[in-house]
Amino acid sequence: MALPVDLRRCQALGLAGTAFLALGGETAGALPAQDLLAPGSGQAVLGLVGVYFGVVLLIAAWVLLGSVVRGPEPPTPRSLLLVLAVWAAPLLLAPPLFSRDVYSYIAQGAMVDAHIDVYAYGPAQLGGPLADEVAPVWQQTATPYGPVFLVLASVLSALTRGQLPAGLIGMRLIALLGVALMAAALPRLARHSGADPAAALWLGALNPLVLLHLVAGAHNDAIMLGLLGVGLVAARGRWPVLGVVLITLAALVKAPAALGLVAVVALRSRGRGPRAVLRHTVTTTTAAVATTVVATAVAGTGYGWIAALKTPVSPHNWSPTSLLGRVTGAVLEELGSGLAPFALPAWHAAGLVVTAALLLFIWLRLRPGPVYALGLSLAAVAVFGPAVRPWYALWGLFLIAAAAPTGSVRTRVAAASAVLALTVLPSGAPADGEQVILAVSGGVLALVVLWQAHQAARPQSPVRERTA
Template sequence: MAFPVDLRRCQALGLAGTAFLALGGETAGALPTHDFLAPGSVRAVLGLVGVYFGVVLLIAAWVLLGGVVRGPEPPTVRSLLLVLAVWAAPLLLAPPLFSRDVYSYLAQGAMVDAHIDVYAYGPARLGGPLADEVAPVWQQTATPYGPVFLVVASVLSALTRGQIPAGLLGMRLVALLGVALMAAALPRLARHSGADPAAALWLGALNPLVLLHLVAGAHNDAIMLGLLGVGLVAARGRWPVLGVVLITLAALVKAPAALGLLAVVALRSRGRGRRALLRSTAVTTAVAVATTVVATAVAGTGYGWIAALKTPVSPHNWSPTSLLGRGTGALLRHLGSGLAPFALPAWHAAGLVATAALLLFIWLRLRPGPVYALGLSLAAVAVFGPAVRPWYALWGLFLIAAAAPSGSVRARVAAASAVLALTVLPSGAPADGEQVILAVCGGALALVVLWQAHQAARPQRLGRERTA
């Protein structure tokens, strides 16, 4: 984009983007059922167009800000944190966007508060208005989340007394806390890894995926990544035991964060020989086990979360292994084979094997820095796991942003982020042709506005060049 760009213009453009997101979400977001509008209604159409108009403005602001960060006078970390706060502000009171998972979180918290085993029953067991908001595919599904997150959800349920608006605001505040922890950890991890703190903050915290899915979507991945980030900061500093505790707590929100314990072992033993490696492994394991036992006892939810990790994924999930499994199953059914039902489980198992092989390669053969190795490992888990959502990309992206050794890696990750930001409808529902067309129209309208701004700036720029 060739019109004049500075930090203030990027901040204003991104604010316009998230403001349109919030306004459009009022009629096209993941609304409570009593506020739901028919997809073809005028307000819903305008809302969907407005959301994607805002998404494209936000992506453009982020890309332009990346140029400022790479420029001759990059902004300070404090300036970028202010930009993040400004961009996130309109989303604070917006309805949930791009997913209905936050309703599941609230229902699970209410179940814990009501002493219903969330590892044995789905939200349908709770019943009532809150359970009715949960997507049908998850009504009978046990939760895969750990006891730390369930304690948070249960406390929110008790504080809000089942009131949905208050619960939604509470979950968003929890997500914002997670994003704040991420933003605090990124510059420190970047300095330790020899990377540019401003560039790390731009890619890992100001990323549109963070704003769209962790803030607007209020996903619990935010608190997982926030605890993981500050745990790594503590582990590489003077508080390794505290680091292990925080990373274990992150894993007791969502299990993938447990890979962070490998990074702790590597950070504390790198270059110190086998004895240091064994000692670090033993201490890390002991502290992690103790933290798990204490946290689970305090939560009172038991160890059902271990078995619940096998919770089935959505049948329409678009992870590579699920796509291959469905395709193989369809082919086998067409051929009349009785092996068709085994195709999907077989591909999921192959994905687990591929993930394990990649982890061994990363840690034993590739041997990058511990933080970067962890980012690559979490990316592998997200890609080859049985379920993929756009916000899962943030698992690895967050740490790759902090420790990527080259600008080319960051450029590819940034390009993937921009594409993923456009892949989900604001209602969180599966897309149909009409909604896709409306979304494209909203994005195209934003591109027209940006082009007009570029054209309007050309005479001014040419005039300055002639004067010079």
């Protein structure tokens, strides 16, 4: 496909960014334990600088692509999908980046394959080299994921026979399937919501967070969002029951997708009165319960996933409620109060109350379109939940991209995305001061290169000869 010049430049710049990401990740990524390098070693230093050099190039390419999308001759969705494929290509065989969660996924699949209850035990119960790859904080933690994802992880474990390289590639292919489903759903949801399909793809699929965390990080949020997106497309069309089934399967990967069932009821009963709401609520609930029962039976993992929704979060999580809980607990401990241990649970409970209040306000008072309401709801769950990770922002962003009513909303969401793309080290480990300096150096170097390229591309004004 022949692309316009501006689009080719964006494609080339983004490709350079993801290529540097992949190369830097070879020494600074979330590598297998046997390949880990000391953070201060020369190769690790160059890798960290290279990764952040690539991240800034990718963000710049994405921003420039946004100006093309908003221009007088916006690219077609098909052209944008080609750009996405080109940008993602270098990351396909790169090591995991920005998180070690993919190792947990592989270990949990092996546990299911070995008939170990993943809802009662952490990966330490499995033992062996796969369990050793899991971050220490999660070694004793039961999985919070639903039976649908565990079936995928178990099948992958059986196919790869527990071999780590093959398992990593398999998990990335599952994530790529999720991203492909997201990209397929976005234009359709945008048209239904009266939004620009090209703008929806730019914000929701070509977003740096998608490439960094769903492709490079291989997070299972990709398959959750992909199933949720195509489920909404089916539900608003001629296959509402299929839509409910797909959305329920998404919720059986990660629980927040269950809010999509509310959007199904709103889509099917919009403007039709209380009886229609009741009828579609009963139909949706029945189909969702039936799907849950069948999927759980097929998985053979039982209903432990319900209790596992309370799986503890990382003690260093930087969600607002966790941060406030730690600060409050520290203050109470300094004061010698016996209430200090209750500070964190209390703030988490307050977060749940705030989330519930926001959901009621969005659906009952604000009443935007169902897809946009779902995006706002998932954003509220991500922000005020007990755990926050940069890729959690994609829960709401994906649907906000499809249905945002104004360009200003997209601009604010895009700015937040660019900031979040810079917040995690490629190793997935907590940052120290030296690593922050190296990361900033890589980003500044990219900005210098971009500025020099911009200056070189500017047309030079003619020099007037002076006459004596």
